[in-house]
Amino acid sequence: MSVHLKPEEIEAESFRTIDREAGPHDWSPSEWQLVRRAVHTSADFDYVRTISMSSDAVSAGVKALLDGRDVVTDTTMALSGISKPRLAAFQVSASCFVADPDVAAVAEAQGITRSIIAMRKGTADPKNGIFVIGNAPTALFELLRQVREEALRPDLIIGLPVGFVGAAESKEELITVAAEYRIPFITNRGRKGGSNVAAAVMNALLILAAEQGAASVTT
Secondary structure (H helix, E strand, C coil): CCCCCCHHHHHHHHHHHHHHHHCCCCCCHHHHHHHHHHHHHHCCCCHHHHEEECCCHHHHHHHHHHCCCEEEECCHHHHHHCCHHHHHHCCCCEEECCCCHHHHHHHHHHCCCHHHHHHHHHHCCCCEEEEEECCCHHHHHHHHHHHHHCCCCCCEEEECCCCCCCHHHHHHHHHHHHHHHCCCEEEECCCCCCHHHHHHHHHHHHHHHHHHHHHHHHC
16 A cells, blocks of 8 residues: 555545445445445444444435534544534534533432433433434433433434443344334444444435535536
8 A cells, every 4th residue: 555645545445445345235325325434434344234224314314414403422532523524514513411510410419320411411402403322322221211201303313332231232222212213213233333433424424415415506
């Protein structure tokens, strides 16, 4: 490999490699953009077979962005990984509340995780429609509790928590609850995941939304 390749050339070659090595799959072209980004950011081809998404996940996510729906993440790492210029193009903001002092105070007083309280703070604002979870299963469990008990209806849940305690279980519950309440979702089965992967999927959606928005302008 030449050390003189430009970043966009490296990315393009990476995608060509992924396309070649992934082999045959059943993902649609737009869905593949999300899956391929997950593989790209992790160098893990398991995502080709373990990612699960609702049939309307891409269209719902794109529509939410075009409608200016804001984004909430469970970690500052996921927040930092989402492209701010791409968000700004849709006048969409992204927030993470897990480090807020009031969140920490309430979590300590109630004896529960900050991730739970941070999600409650995020869902309290009706402008927030896309929830990106890459680390905390408790954040995903809380969102799903609100779907069942409080009629929360997110535009899209990207649920990719990672770990050995609750991660796989929270994602299985997402698949079940989302099917019952018709919530668009993107997740993966198993313990793998992470804030970097969740942010990569969100960035892929932003790219697709930009392409669709540009296409609608020229037609």
